[in-house]
Amino acid sequence: MNTKPLTAQEEVLALLRVEILTGSLQPGQQIVQDVLAERFGVSRVPLREALKILEGEGQVTHHPHRGYFVAELSIGDLHEVYRLRALLEREAVTAAVANITDRDLITITELAKEVRKAASTGEVLAITAANRAFHFAIFELSEMPRLIRLLRQLWDTTDVYRSVYFSSATNRERILLEHDEILDALCARNVARLVQWHDTHRDNSVSSVSAVIAR
Amino acid sequence: MNTKPLTAQEEVLALLRVEILTGSLQPGQQIVQDVLAERFGVSRVPLREALKILEGEGQVTHHPHRGYFVAELSIGDLHEVYRLRALLEREAVTAAVANITDRDLITITELAKEVRKAASTGEVLAITAANRAFHFAIFELSEMPRLIRLLRQLWDTTDVYRSVYFSSATNRERILLEHDEILDALCARNVARLVQWHDTHRDNSVSSVSAVIAR
DNA sequence: AGACCGATAATTGGATCCAATCACTGAAAT
DNA sequence: ATTTCAGTGATTGGATCCAATTATCGGTCT
Structure with a gap:
């Protein structure tokens, strides 16, 4: 029962979750795509798809042309x-x-x-x-x-x-x-x-x- | 109260919803990205981001390397x-x-x-x-x-x-x-x-x- | 001094191109 | 006849490149 090779967006998604959970990415902070893409060693495309998933879950928010931000909880x-x-x-x-x-x-x-x-x-x-x-x-x-x-x-x-x-x-x-x-x-x-x-x-x-x- | 210019993915998202709602895209049917991208007049990138949103909502399912399918309800x-x-x-x-x-x-x-x-x-x-x-x-x-x-x-x-x-x-x-x-x-x-x-x-x-x- | 405006840099959105994977066809072997 | 396998075509995943938008910083005007 070996783990099949993950797609980049799945890896990135998991990494993003960890960063948010551990506070490496803090609530309210902007997510600069270039920075994270480089940190994760992928291009921005799979990163953006992972962010879209997190947006759907309410973990991040998205403002068109302004970018993604880690969600804050009031x-x-x-x-x-x-x-x-x-x-x-x-x-x-x-x-x-x-x-x-x-x-x-x-x-x-x-x-x-x-x-x-x-x-x-x-x-x-x-x-x-x-x-x-x-x-x-x-x-x-x-x-x-x-x-x-x-x-x-x-x-x-x-x-x-x-x-x-x-x-x-x-x-x-x-x-x-x-x-x-x-x-x-x-x-x-x-x-x-x-x-x-x-x-x-x-x-x-x-x-x-x-x-x-x-x- | 003018509507500001939408991004392509927002337009595509709305169009996808309509196609699914009206049955132009039927439950179980595969979504071939090239076809829809051309039909909507955009590239595949914004289409895929829209699909990711719909996936989060359970409207479509996604199988890596196989593509997106309109969700079926049992x-x-x-x-x-x-x-x-x-x-x-x-x-x-x-x-x-x-x-x-x-x-x-x-x-x-x-x-x-x-x-x-x-x-x-x-x-x-x-x-x-x-x-x-x-x-x-x-x-x-x-x-x-x-x-x-x-x-x-x-x-x-x-x-x-x-x-x-x-x-x-x-x-x-x-x-x-x-x-x-x-x-x-x-x-x-x-x-x-x-x-x-x-x-x-x-x-x-x-x-x-x-x-x-x-x- | 403060508000307003314009140029420039930074960042995101989108298009195109290439690589990787999968489905399908057909032929060969059992 | 059925199964297996290889090769090919189609489709998706990802990288790079270009365009559009926004934010920032100076300078000007009041």
């Missing part, structure tokens, strides 16, 4: 994103419970352990990745591909800010406990409790993140 | 789209009621009349446009730009099929009545009734459209 945007996440994630986890098998439970328990392991190292990027894997393993069970895609986009738009969230030790403690509760509710196939814990999980997240944005 | 996709619409539109109209002014009511009443006028002519494209304007005028009141964008995309993916819906006279009759009910609930600021009528409005739509897809 506090209002943040709350809207989390409101939409609330609506859509409730749907996702509800549908997930209807489909979940014992095998799935094992997989997800494993992913929760991965988060715990990453949290103990304190590496923010690793935690972000593991956390995402855990949650989306659950969402995927919904078998609603469009819903999952929307959720990915919503998560992406706040990832920059959320990574700050994971740099606090107390926050890291809490999410582990919350993940355990989520796992518990999953095993019990208890939709109400599952939704409930997702909600509090998000609420804790949004209040921390909004503090970061309001700086 | 019956499962259709139900997922309508399920997502249900979730998001409930949110939109609920938020709308919180913001609505008397001036807004006048505007929307006017738009409802436009739908009636279009329906009397029987021109499917005109009805589609007027119907959309009516509904999105309501959604816009939510003042949730990301939500509105998502709804636009969801509507776009089914517009091809929905236009069939409007070609039936009985359907046209019914939507006018339902629009009146929606208007009524709006004027009364009655959220429950407003949501209810939106739901039935959608349900009627989805059952007709799924009949078309299952052909």
Whole structure:
């Protein structure tokens, strides 16, 4: 199972995501195409196509003849994103419970352990990745591909800010406990409790993140 | 209020939408870039950027080195789209009621009349446009730009099929009545009734459209 | 001093050209 | 007869080049 050769625009897209996530490209900053194209070792054409994808996801904005800029999140945007996440994630986890098998439970328990392991190292990027894997393993069970895609986009738009969230030790403690509760509710196939814990999980997240944005 | 000169990719994007909506480009059909670029009188570069946007919206799919294809909706996709619409539109109209002014009511009443006028002519494209304007005028009141964008995309993916819906006279009759009910609930600021009528409005739509897809 | 205007540089948008990949045809081998 | 393979044509992906637009910087006028 070897990874097939990627096209340049796919590579560039992945690189752009990293740069935005890690803050190498900061919110509000203009993206000068020549600079990035050279940095990535490609021409501007595949770069522009990758940017168009990110524009569609709301990660960057585009003004004709002025260029691309890394998107900034206002506090209002943040709350809207989390409101939409609330609506859509409730749907996702509800549908997930209807489909979940014992095998799935094992997989997800494993992913929760991965988060715990990453949290103990304190590496923010690793935690972000593991956390995402855990949650989306659950969402995927919904078998609603469009819903999952929307959720990915919503998560992406706040990832920059959320990574700050994971740099606090107390926050890291809490999410582990919350993940355990989520796992518990999953095993019990208890939709109400599952939704409930997702909600509090998000609420804790949004209040921390909004503090970061309001700086 | 003059329209500023559009870039080629914006023009092409609009043209592509029309071709897809009207069925000049049929679901499943490959999009040969040279052909369309020549038809639109531009080079392939702006065309490809427009296609990237449509890909992000789920209107077309892309397979590396094989090209772009007009997206097809399975019956499962259709139900997922309508399920997502249900979730998001409930949110939109609920938020709308919180913001609505008397001036807004006048505007929307006017738009409802436009739908009636279009329906009397029987021109499917005109009805589609007027119907959309009516509904999105309501959604816009939510003042949730990301939500509105998502709804636009969801509507776009089914517009091809929905236009069939409007070609039936009985359907046209019914939507006018339902629009009146929606208007009524709006004027009364009655959220429950407003949501209810939106739901039935959608349900009627989805059952007709799924009949078309299952052909 | 500040606003307005024009030339110039920087940057994006678009066209053309070349390279890489894929689909298709047809012939050969089993 | 069916499968496999090679070669060819068609199509996409990407690089380079040119045009159009915008921003910047000086200078001029009030």
